[in-house]
Structure formats: structure tokens, C-alpha cells
Amino acid sequence: MATISPSMDFADPRTARAPAVAASTRDPRLDVFRGIAMFIILVAHIPNNTWANWIPARFGFSDATEIFVFCSGMASAIAFGGVFAKKGWLTGTARVAFRCWQVYWAHIALFFFTAAAMAAIDLWWPGDGSYVAALNLQHFFKNPEQQIVGLFTLTYVPNYFDILPMYLGVLALMPVMIALVRIHLVVGIAASLALWAAANIGTVHFPAEPWTDREWFFNPFGWQLLFFTGFAFMRGWIPAPPVNRTLIWICAAFLVLSAPFGSWKVLTWIDAASPALGDWIKGAWRWMDYQDVSERFSLRDKTDFGLLRYLHFLSLAYLAWAAAGTGGARLRELASGAAGAAPRFLLAIITKVGQQSLAVFVFSMAVAQILGFVLDQLGRNAENHILVNIWGFALIAATAYIAAWFKSQPWRSKGR
Template identity: 40%
Template sequence: MRLDFFRGLAMFIILLAHVPLDSWALWIPARFGFSDATEIFVFCSGLASSLAFGAAFRDHGWPMGTARIAHRVWQVYWAHVGLVLAVCALLYAIDASGWGAPDKLYIARVPVVPLFEDTGPALLGLLSLRWVPNFFDILPMYLVILAMVPLVMGAYRLAGRGGALGLVAAIWLAAQFNLLDLPSRPWATEIPWFFNPFGWQLVFFTGFAFGMGWVPAPPVSRALFRAAVAVLLISVPFAWFRIHDGLWLPDGWWLQDAIAAGREATQVLWRKTELGLFRWLHFLALAYVFWSLAGPGGARLTQPLRLPAAASGAALAICAGVALITAPWAWVDEIRALAPALDAWLTGVLGEGARSVLGVDLFVPWERQSLVMVLHLCALAPLVWTAIGAGARAWIAGPGWAGFVPVVRKVGTQSLAVFLSSMFLAQVIGWGLDLTGRGLWATGLFNLAGFAALIAVAYAVGWFKSQPWRRPAPAPAPTPAPAPAEAAPRRGAARRSAPQPAE
């Protein structure tokens, strides 16, 4: 249950992460830590592979297990090729039809221009995996890692779990020194794959090892939970660009300089291409926190949520005051678009009005506006939670949550089909936002429509995989036997029963 649920959440996050210039992507987990949804996807794939393929190696031997892996690699390979061609066809159709934004060349939005300008080498590179454009690099990484499963299982047969885990660690370590890079472009072989599979296999085989029982599940303890939370919190300033790039802290402040210097000095430990050590440790901390919160066997996913009570009294008043004061800076674009008169009045009050009274204006620099927005949203959330009423809060904690979990799990059970759809949909959503503008309501509408499409894909694929046409037809209801015809009375009996005339 936990596997499918968290893999389903990763699918929604991956969609947002690939939509061009999607403002919702500024608030996905990748912005606040070293690891992101890719680690969730790869780890869950490793865990799922142990369940799907481990039995083949155990029950049918290494050759049959390898054949099972080869079949899956074949499927993923053609899924990758089909995805690249489908997205290229979409982007070319937008450009050729003139239906896109007039100032954009859509085939240049993702790095697929070589397929149109130098088709032969690009096509051969696509089929040989020597051309792996950045937007399409997850599936090639995944299929190479899958191809490593027989190697790791062979090491396990020869040297036990120590040999298997030692091989995984040795390959990861070699990748950290750029000894196992794969070229991503035939015309620029010095540029490696963005996701080096020999580094990322560490995350995959971490999940695989848990699923195979090579590594025991960690105990649930408050000390470990607090340590994991501490790792997540400490990593935020080093991972969130709004902090380490100086957007929230004053330039030249010693803390800002220390954060920037620390991030630069440890770059080799958090870089994404080779899966630096900090990314792996951050993911383990994140996984432990949510694994603990889900409860034994994911029990809490089936129970009503324990949510905070509504705000009241002084807390409610403080939240209302903070939300009101910060609103002009938190909703600058929305106020300007929907209420020009209010925007002009606020500009006068915060500009000339403030200077005449305070000697300085109250305009917030653009790089600090997101800080004000976070403060505003933190104050607004308790107000909304209180305003929706006790009935709505009870529904969210009970029936709402009970309906939400199965839907997310369904998305997680069809991860390959959903992933392929999300990569295509990301470009469709980006195209739509180019035409409508990336305002608050348009962005929300397109993103929610994308979520709904992924859910529809998951249920449709699940229905096809169930092969309902193979189910035996229901047996027809038995036809009742006809009632026996009533026998004609004998003549003598008829005479005896006939009424006699009165004398």
C-alpha cells in the first residue's frame, strides 16, 4: 500500500516538474531538499522490481530471472523511443500549424532540434541510446539499471548479500569519479547522460535490497525520527535557491556567505548527475519520516487523519492581521490584473504616502516578495481551515482522505503508463499556458486538469490490463421447466361430480 501511494504522489510531482515555467513547480519537494521525486520514483521502482522479478530468480533460477528482466528492458526501451517521437511530433505540429505562441519555437523547448536538423545521426543516436536529450533521460537511466539486476543477483548467488551490496557500492563509487560516464550526444561525446545510471543504481538497489530482505527495515523510534527531521531541516538553506542565492537573506550578511560557500564546497556531494552522497542521505531521511508516519503496513493510510483544530481567539486575530498586512505584496500580479483601481491606490499609499510619513517607501523588492508570500500563506491557512467549518474539516479527515488514498494508489500501480503520459501532457500544459498566460487561475486549472488526466490514464490502463474480455461470460439463468398440463377428467368421474337435477 505504501509503495503504490508514494509512487503515485511522485507521478503528480514529476508532471509539475516538467511543465515549462509552471509556478507550482516552485513549491515541489525538490526546492527544499537535495533529493526530489526522481529518487522516490527510482527507489519505489527498485522495491517493486524485487517483488516482481525477485521471485523469478529465486524460484526459476538465474537464466529465467534474466529473461524476465530482458523482457521488461525491451518494454521500457520502446516506451522511451515512442515517447521521444510522440513529443517531437507534438512540438513540430504546434510549430507547423502556427497555433503556438508567436515568439516561441516549440521544438527548441526541449533539446530535440537535432532530430529535425540532422535527422540521420540523431535517429541512430536515439535508437542506440547515444543521444539522450535531457527531457527524456529518466527511462534510459531506468532501463540500464534494470539490466544490472542480473549482475547483482549473480553477485548475490556467488557471495551473498555482502557481495551484492558491495558490488552496488563499488559501482556507485566509480561513478562519483566520472569513471562510468555515458555519452549523451554523438556529436558531443564529452557531455554525459544527465542521470548517470551507475550512480543512480544506488537508490534503486536500496529499494531492491529492502524488498529482497537483504537489509532489514529500520526500527521506528523517536530518536531516529528526530534525526531524520533534523537532516531535512538542515538541508533546506543549502538546497532552496531563494536562500542560498541570496534572495531572502541580505547580500553580504555572514550567514548568507556561509551558506553559499558551504553549498559550493560540497557540490560533489549533492550533484544530481552522479547521485551525490548527500542526495542519498537526504532521501533516506525523507523516506524514513514518511514511512514512520504511514504506520505499520501503511495502516494510517486507511485511518481517518488527525488534523489540527480550528484557530480561535488571539491566534485567529494574529493570523488575520498578518494575512491582511501582507496581502498587497503576496498578490501583486493578481491585484494588478483583476483590480487596477486598487492597484493604483496601493501604489500611491505604499509609495508616496509612505515616503511622506516614514521617509521611505514600503515596496518589497521582487526577490523578497516570495518571502512575504510564504508568510501570507502561513497566516492564511489557519483562517481558511477555520472558515470551512467543522463539517468540512471532518469530511476531509474522514471520507475525503479515504477516497483520496485509493486514487493515488491507482496512479502508483500504473507508473510506467502514467509517467509516459505525464511527459507528453507536460508539453501540452505548457503550450496551453503560453496561450492563456500563467496567471493564478489558468495555472491552477491546467495543473488540475493534468492531474485528472493522469488519474484517467491509470484507471483506463488498469481496466485494459484486467482483460475483462477474457472473463467467462455469466452463465444464463436456468429456464424454468414448464408447468405440467392439467389432465382431463375421466368420464365417470365427470358424471359423478356433475350436479344432479332436483326431483
């Protein structure tokens, strides 16, 4: 949540006198926190990974997906917001369309690689179960003609492959949201809130399977609220909140007190210690999931991005922002080596992973299933879980550095 001044290109046109300089430098907090999210996402997607029992999602409403989407909104404000400001709406829309094109083909490639890898394992290392079936991909292999059409039209979105389609949908909304904010900031905010509310009461969503009424697991009409919150903070549409003790204590209290209502793990601990309190919390869970508004309305729903997930993430983000210091001062101190070589080394890796998040995300989702197969072969004991997770971390770090090297285009001459 950077304190960048508003770009008048996005302000009320009646008060805009001259376009402001668009943000062009990356906030270190953006890369570090998105890098952390990439490591958590890898841990969460390795099948039956014991390390996944201790990721943030096990202790509250929100998880690494919120970090990824929020930071993507902030990064988009830098990468695309400046284009809209300097080059105009049509050129900015073209830039967003090009990014959508990249994300779309990344999604297609991820699906085919993962499906092929799981099919190869089933063919060459047959065991008690099917790795294809474990990802619920048997429908694709039974009826490939229908599912290929569905895959390319995004009407067939298996659960494991649902984040990039959501990201596509949110990106596609960006030109619309910017056009609305140019009318007035209130119009853009109202539109975002209206879309989010419509998603949460089941009015707008996309189909995920041709043979059922299941919708995309991540509804872009709901998740756009978080994306554009990050976008708005980075563009200066809304001011960053002040850092003070009162807000820090409020956010910390919300995170602690909401843990039993957002986590089965914490609820299990409480239920064991006090069955009466556990029963009361279970009743609160039922209340949060079923309201009179709609049978599918939920205050903590992940598909449509329920209200409690939003509040939980904002509280967590505020504490992280305060801990990072003004302008990420504490992160810059670590990067300078003031705290030692080891923290500087780790922070450099995390930052690089955050900078190359799309390449890292696609690779991690593909390699996570293979790492699960490796665990099955080695045996699922504590030592092997450590080995496989650390190896996975090394692989996604290497992916980030390789992607950065290719993006630098070292084959191009830098001289005259």
C-alpha cells in the same frame, strides 16, 4: 521499506536450506508514495509552471526522481525477485529483459510523440519562440539520419527524455546484482557501492550526444545504489530500521538544517535576512561541488547521484515510513474510509496512479509539454495555473484507470 523476511534464494548459498516464499503482494506505502511522485513529476515538467516553485525539490537535495527510483526498486523486488527465487536465474533474467524491452519502446514512443507534438505546434501556432528549440530538439530535425541512429542506440538522449534510459540501465544491472548476492550479500553490496563511487568520480557513464561529450543526465551507475537500496529492503537483504523518536528527530533535523545547502530558494531567503550567513552558505555550496578528487565530483550532484542526495532521501523516506504506520496502517485506515469519504477518494486515486506508474509517467511527460503550450495560450496568471495543473492531475488519474482496465483484460472470459 517493508519488513518482509529474507528470501533464502538470495542469501549466502552456504546457509540456504530451502527457498522462502517470495513477496507477492504490494505494500500500500509503495503505491501511495510512487503515486505522489507521479503528480510531482507532472508539476515539475510543465514548462515555467509556478507550482513547481513549491515541490519538495525546492527545499532540499532530493526530489521526486528519488521517490520514483527507490519505489521502482521495491516494486521490482516483488515483480522480479520472486521470479528469480521460484524459476531460477535464467528465467528471472528473461523476465527482466522483457521489462527492459517494454521500457525501451516506451522511451522511443515518448520521444517521437513529444517531438511531433512540438513540431506541430511550431507549424500551426507559430509564435515568438520555438517549442522544438525549447526542448533542445533542433539537432534532431537538422540531422535526423544521425539522431535516429543515436536515439535507437541510446547514444542520443536529450535531457527531457533521460529518466527511462536510466531506468533501463538499472534494470539491466539487476541479474548481475542478484548473481553477486547469491555469492554473498557483502559481494553485492560492495559491487553496488563501487559502481556508485566510480560514477561519482567520473569513471563510468554513457554518452548523451554524438556532437559533445555530455553524458546521460541520469547516470544509471550512480542511481543504481538507490534502486537496489529499495530492492534490498523489500527482499529482506537488509533489515528495516526501527521506528523510534531518536531516529525521527535525527532525520527531521537533517532535512531542516540541510535545506539551505540544497535549495536556492531557501538560500535566497537566508541571504536576504543575513548576507553574512548567506555568503558562508554559498562557500559551502562551492565546497560541496568541487573537491580534489575530480573536477566533476559533487556531494549533491543529480547526474551521478551525490552522497547528500542519498542521505536526504533516506531521511525523508524514513519519516514517511514512520508516518505511514506499521505495515502502512494509517494508509489502510484512510483507505477504509475511517477519516471520511474525501481522503479515501483521494488516496484511491493516488494509489491507482502509483500502481500504473510506467503508463502514467510516459503520458505525463508527453502531456506536460502540451499543458505548457495551453498555459501560453491562456495566459500565465494564478487562475490559469490552477486550472491547467488540476486538469493535468485529472488526465494522469484517468490514464491510470484506463491502463488498469486494459491490464485486467476484460475481454477474456472468466468463466469456464
